Amino acid sequence: MYIIVVGGGKVGYYLTLALLGEGHEVLVLEKDAKRCELIAEQLGSVCVRGDGCEARTLADVGTERADMFIAVTDEDEDNLVACQVAKHKFKVPRTIARINNPKNEALFKKLGIDVTVSSTNLILEHIEEEVPTHPLVHLLTLRGGALEIVEVRIPSNSSVVGKRMKEIVFPPESVICLMIGGRGAQVPTGDTILEAEAQVIAVTRPEAEGALRAALTE
Amino acid sequence: MNVVIMGCGRVGAQLAALLDEGGHKVAVLDTEPYSFRRLPSSFNGTALLGDGTDEDSLKKVGIEEADAFVAVTQGDNRNVMAAQIAKHVFNVPKVVCRIYDPLREELYHTLGLETISPTTIGAQMLRDKVIG
Amino acid sequence: MIYSKLLVPVRGRKVDDDIVKSACVLARRAKGVVYIVHVIQVSRTLPLDAEVTPETRSGEDMLANAEKIADVMDCQAETEILQAREVGPAIVDEAVERGVDMIIMGLDYKKRFGEFDMGDTVPYVLRNAPCRVLLWRGPMEGEEE
Numbered sequence: 001m002y003i004i005v006v007g008g009g010k011v012g013y014y015l016t017l018a019l020l021g022e023g024h025e026v027l028v029l030e031k032d033a034k035r036c037e038l039i040a041e042q043l044g045s046v047c048v049r050g051d052g053c054e055a056r057t058l059a060d061v062g063t064e065r066a067d068m069f070i071a072v073t074d075e076d077e078d079n080l081v082a083c084q085v086a087k088h089k090f091k092v093p094r095t096i097a098r099i100n101n102p103k104n105e106a107l108f109k110k111l112g113i114d115v116t117v118s119s120t121n122l123i124l125e126h127i128e129e130e131v132p133t134h135p136l137v138h139l140l141t142l143r144g145g146a147l148e149i150v151e152v153r154i155p156s157n158s159s160v161v162g163k164r165m166k167e168i169v170f171p172p173e174s175v176i177c178l179m180i181g182g183r184g185a186q187v188p189t190g191d192t193i194l195e196a197e198a199q200v201i202a203v204t205r206p207e208a209e210g211a212l213r214a215a216l217t218e
Numbered sequence: 219m220n221v222v223i224m225g226c227g228r229v230g231a232q233l234a235a236l237l238d239e240g241g242h243k244v245a246v247l248d249t250e251p252y253s254f255r256r257l258p259s260s261f262n263g264t265a266l267l268g269d270g271t272d273e274d275s276l277k278k279v280g281i282e283e284a285d286a287f288v289a290v291t292q293g294d295n296r297n298v299m300a301a302q303i304a305k306h307v308f309n310v311p312k313v314v315c316r317i318y319d320p321l322r323e324e325l326y327h328t329l330g331l332e333t334i335s336p337t338t339i340g341a342q343m344l345r346d347k348v349i350g
Numbered sequence: 351m352i353y354s355k356l357l358v359p360v361r362g363r364k365v366d367d368d369i370v371k372s373a374c375v376l377a378r379r380a381k382g383v384v385y386i387v388h389v390i391q392v393s394r395t396l397p398l399d400a401e402v403t404p405e406t407r408s409g410e411d412m413l414a415n416a417e418k419i420a421d422v423m424d425c426q427a428e429t430e431i432l433q434a435r436e437v438g439p440a441i442v443d444e445a446v447e448r449g450v451d452m453i454i455m456g457l458d459y460k461k462r463f464g465e466f467d468m469g470d471t472v473p474y475v476l477r478n479a480p481c482r483v484l485l486w487r488g489p490m491e492g493e494e495e
Binding site for chain 2: 056075080081084085089110111
């Protein structure tokens with residue numbers, strides 16, 4: 001595939017490196033001369049100095065034959081315009097924009113950008129998944145948000161450690177589906193004993209989330 | 219008329235003053251407080267610090283009640299993005315957008331934005347002065 | 351000094367004949383070989399391996415002319431046409447690949463915006479070639495023999 005990347009910052013550089021590694025023909029458009037030199041030095045003849053929003057520049061680099069167009073500058077408005085020019089003037093079949101402000105995701109979709117990638121959202125998702133101090137993690141929202149599946153890690157200082165499932169008062173419409181502890185994953189019964197540091201997967205209502213967390217962690 | 223202007227540069231400020239004198243309700247948005255010095259002391263409208271490509275700032279400046287929105291910051295892309303938000307998210311009936319780059323102006327004009335390129339207009343006027 | 355492998359990029363300019371001759375003089379002493387290349391810069395609007403017939407044809411003419419000179423000077427020569435996005439990196443890559451001792455670059459005296467200008471290729475090769483580079487600048491206009 002012929003892929004054009006707008007913006008030769010850190011994201012653009014490593015993206016280009018990865019795409020080249022996959023055997024694609026890649027071109028980076030970068031405004032800054034120094035940055036261009038650096039990319040050319042490291043990656044070869046894959047960088048042209050220019051503004052990725054300018055139709056003339058895009059024509060020169062053969063945007064018409066591009067299969068994919070990815071805008072990853074630091075400025076959301078520049079990514080939007082570059083993708084719109086590529087899409088509407090050069091009919092690039094697939095346009096992808098990096099979004100720095102997560103609020104712009106819906107807008108970009110509405111304005112015809114095929115795919116948006118928000119690094120802020122990606123990082124937030126990772127934090128939710130990784131950080132152990134965050135005891136309740138959303139795994140899935142079901143049916144328009146009425147029910148959700150969450151994961152709770154039981155801290156070792158929780159009062160429920162060592163208790164049987166049936167001794168604990170859970171909020172209404174909250175069901176523990178799975179406990180992953182020292183003996184692996186098990187579907188709990190009323191007699192299952194809650195273990196410290198076990199992961200519990202539960203179905204609950206969004207409004208009962210706080211109560212469920214409290215029941216398992218305090 | 220209820221007009222929101224994004225960008226309080228020379229053009230934005232003068233436009234705000236003209237509309238204000240004409241009895242319209244004007245709100246001006248800029249990210250730089252120093253820009254508001256360009257508004258005349260007699261200006262009756264609102265001047266608000268904020269980013270016109272941010273939906274919340276636009277709401278705060280009253281975009282939902284606006285009859286018209288004008289984007290005249292220094293950045294073509296900022297103007298284009300803000301104008302599209304005004305048009306497609308807030309359904310402002312009249313949206314005008316300044317785009318310096320004539321090629322970009324042409325494209326967004328065909329995409330349905332009302333656009334003005336001072337580059338094209340300025341060059342034509344200067345040519346007429348020189349030739350005429 | 352003995353130079354047995356020389357690279358001479360030609361591009362259909364006046365200096366071409368001079369640099370090919372110079373390369374032959376140097377190579378002959380070592381019974382060496384002169385690699386004469388012409389790099390076609392392929393526009394990004396086309397794939398790199400696109401068939402660019404007019405450019406290829408004029409490149410072949412340049413190489414035929416250079417080969418004739420080498421022949422007259424009784425020097426072994428090999429010719430090649432390369433397609434690349436940028437000329438400078440292509441010349442340096444070729445020099446590395448063939449392990450040449452020296453590149454001889456030709457440069458016409460040219461002005462751009464009223465100032466002497468040597469373009470992008472020569473400075474790139476001077477900065478990046480691992481071997482020796484000999485730069486042959488043609489005469490200023492009016493000083494031609």
